[in-house]
Amino acid sequence: xxxxxxxxxxxxxxxxxxxxxxxxxxxxxxxxxxxxxxxxxxxxxxxxxxxxxxxxxxxxxxxxxxxxxxxxxxxxxxxxxxxxxxxxxxxxxxxxxxxxxxxxxxxxxxxxxxxxx
Numbered sequence: 001x002x003x004x005x006x007x008x009x010x011x012x013x014x015x016x017x018x019x020x021x022x023x024x025x026x027x028x029x030x031x032x033x034x035x036x037x038x039x040x041x042x043x044x045x046x047x048x049x050x051x052x053x054x055x056x057x058x059x060x061x062x063x064x065x066x067x068x069x070x071x072x073x074x075x076x077x078x079x080x081x082x083x084x085x086x087x088x089x090x091x092x093x094x095x096x097x098x099x100x101x102x103x104x105x106x107x108x109x110x111x112x113x114x115x116x117x
Contacts, residue, residue, distance in 0.1 A: 005029075005101075006065075006072040006093070007040040008086040009079040015052050018079070019043060021108060025078045028110035038076070041068055058085075066092040074099040080108035 007029060009022040022043055029038045042065055051057045062085055069075055075093040077086055081104055093100050 002037040003073045006075045008089045010083040076101045
């Protein structure tokens with residue numbers, strides 16, 4: 001059975017650019033660790049119309065994220081920094097005794113994918 005890891009990434013600010021970057025991170029994680037299932041359900045929520053700049057929608061979304069994190073095997077932090085929302089998700093993972101991997105030191109963008117010949 002595959003390990004399920006929740007991917008946390010900054011969203012606020014330039015939401016479209018951050019979503020595009022988050023998708024690149026999701027692709028990179030999946031390509032570099034194909035035996036692991038990475039999820040980021042918050043991407044679908046925002047792309048389907050949830051407003052990140054609406055405080056009530058943001059609080060509801062983070063509450064849903066915490067429920068999801070607690071059902072995963074671990075959490076990975078990406079995107080160059082730990083936002084307020086990511087800290088909430090990280091703390092939920094820690095409270096469940098999950099492994100948290102901080103990859104924010106790799107920068108805003110994921111490393112380049114190297115495809116074997």
